[in-house]
Amino acid sequence: MASPSVAGAPGAPDDAELVVLGPGTPDDAELVVLGPSAADDAESVVLGPSAADDAELVVLGPGAADDAESVVLEPGAADDAESVVLEPGAEDFLAWLVVGKGRARNTLESYRRDLLRYQAHLGRRGVGLAKAASDDIVAFVHVLVGSGLAASSVKRTLVAVRGLHRFLVAEEMRLDDPAVDVEIPQVPRGLPKALTVAEVASLIDAVAGSDRVARRDRAILETLYGTGARVSELVGLSLADIDLHDGLMRLLGKGGSERIVPVGRHAAAALQQWFEPPGRPEMEPEVWARRSDADAVFLNQRGSRLSRQGAWGVVRRYATEVGLGARLSPHVLRHSCATHMLDHGADIRTVQELLGHASISTTQVYTKVSIERLMNVYRAAHPRATGAN
Numbered sequence: 001m002a003s004p005s006v007a008g009a010p011g012a013p014d015d016a017e018l019v020v021l022g023p024g025t026p027d028d029a030e031l032v033v034l035g036p037s038a039a040d041d042a043e044s045v046v047l048g049p050s051a052a053d054d055a056e057l058v059v060l061g062p063g064a065a066d067d068a069e070s071v072v073l074e075p076g077a078a079d080d081a082e083s084v085v086l087e088p089g090a091e092d093f094l095a096w097l098v099v100g101k102g103r104a105r106n107t108l109e110s111y112r113r114d115l116l117r118y119q120a121h122l123g124r125r126g127v128g129l130a131k132a133a134s135d136d137i138v139a140f141v142h143v144l145v146g147s148g149l150a151a152s153s154v155k156r157t158l159v160a161v162r163g164l165h166r167f168l169v170a171e172e173m174r175l176d177d178p179a180v181d182v183e184i185p186q187v188p189r190g191l192p193k194a195l196t197v198a199e200v201a202s203l204i205d206a207v208a209g210s211d212r213v214a215r216r217d218r219a220i221l222e223t224l225y226g227t228g229a230r231v232s233e234l235v236g237l238s239l240a241d242i243d244l245h246d247g248l249m250r251l252l253g254k255g256g257s258e259r260i261v262p263v264g265r266h267a268a269a270a271l272q273q274w275f276e277p278p279g280r281p282e283m284e285p286e287v288w289a290r291r292s293d294a295d296a297v298f299l300n301q302r303g304s305r306l307s308r309q310g311a312w313g314v315v316r317r318y319a320t321e322v323g324l325g326a327r328l329s330p331h332v333l334r335h336s337c338a339t340h341m342l343d344h345g346a347d348i349r350t351v352q353e354l355l356g357h358a359s360i361s362t363t364q365v366y367t368k369v370s371i372e373r374l375m376n377v378y379r380a381a382h383p384r385a386t387g388a389n
Contacts, residue, residue: 087129090115093167102255106232106308114160117144129168134178137161141182155185194339195332199324200225206318215279216298217314219270221333224315226267227251228337228354231311237297244268253356261354271297338363 086094094111097103103111121140122132140161144154158179165179195203204225207218223234233251241250247263263271274280285303288294296305312329319328338351352363379385 086112086115086119089129089168089171089173090119090164092171093164096167097163104232104254104256107254110156111160111163114157115164117157118161118164129164130174132165132178134182137179137182141185151185158182158184193327193332194336195324195327197340199322200333200336200340202322203318203324203328206321210273210278212278212280212282213301215270215274216283217318219267219274220298220311220314221318222267222270223249223263224333225337226264227261228334229261230334230356231308231315231331235296235298235306235308235311238292238295239297240295242271242297244272251356257356257358259353259356 094108094115097108097111118140119129121143122128122136125136125139127133127136137158141154141158144157149157162179162182162184165174165177168174169177204218204221207214207221220234223229224231227249229249229251230253233253236252237249241252242263243249244263247268249261249263251259251261253259280297280299283299283301283303284294289304293299293303293305298306298311300306300310315328315333316325319325334355338355341351341354342348348360348363352360355363357363
């Protein structure tokens with residue numbers, strides 16, 4: 001593998017804008033790019049200690065596909081990831097997930113990572129997808145568990161492997177399915193604990209000043225908490241998606257689903273400040289690198305659309321300042337939004353629509369609303385729910 005180049009140094013890629021080695025990685029570092037022929041939109045290289053924990057995007061080596069945006073390696077995955085090129089059958093499976101199932105980009109990134117790990121495991125056992133047996137898959141599960149991977153990650157990886165082998169059989173690339181009898185580990189559905197209202201207030205109040213970075217960061221925190229948006233939905237926002245006059249925001253969720261959510265007073269005020277000088281206008285470059293950057297609501301300090309990793313870096317920075325670093329993620333703000341609404345009398349259907357859940361059962365688990373509480377609300381509200389009437 002070629003050694004990384006520092007922007008401006010001899011032999012550095014023309015589009016290498018930022019290289020960060022060792023401590024001091026910026027909160028909104030977005031890409032890790034190694035070697036020539038990396039993606040054209042590569043913006044930064046993050047290596048060494050203290051690199052952003054959320055730095056997920058990796059493009060490795062020459063000849064990488066022009067549109068290859070990410071190979072995501074979880075902790076401990078380096079030993080397993082021996083190749084960044086999937087077998088044709090696996091690539092066909094991922095293409096089918098996009099075209100046939102409408103899976104979201106982030107889902108595809110996770111599946112690609114999981115299948116790369118699986119393929120590397122098979123390679124060490126001297127087999128490929130066409131010859132993989134049930135014993136190979138069972139051994140793979142043991143490797144995952146032994147590596148200390150979270151139970152939920154083991155389950156997700158096995159789901160990807162089983163889906164791949166079902167696809168290979170359906171497309172007549174194999175006659176048998178070696179994964180059909182391999183059991184998926186049962187994982188209890190847990191969620192991070194919601195912050196208190198006071199903790200959310202202290203987190204947002206940690207953003208000091210009124211410069212462009214402070215205005216952006218305040219708007220990010222207020223929007224995540226105020227709308228319950230996923231971080232991927234937040235960074236995907238375009239200017240046309242926000243109507244501050246009517247207090248509405250359009251979010252594009254999983255699988256391309258779209259929903260309209262209200263924008264509260266605090267979030268609207270923070271966004272208005274971000275849109276005015278010295279906010280977003282001072283982060284705009286003289287020449288936009290991509291049209292999608294010009295439409296983006298949230299920018300990084302290089303004038304490009306802020307990535308999921310960059311947004312997480314912002315949240316983590318202020319969480320650390322107020323002592324919430326071990327508990328906080330953008331998902332906790334989403335969870336806190338829903339929980340606080342329920343605590344203040346919102347009905348579960350309203351929360352379901354706000355969060356963009358297709359099923360109310362998902363909302364029940366997510367907000368830890370018990371069936372007992374739902375029945376109590378029903379009995380109190382429905383005129384024919386009890387024998388009193």
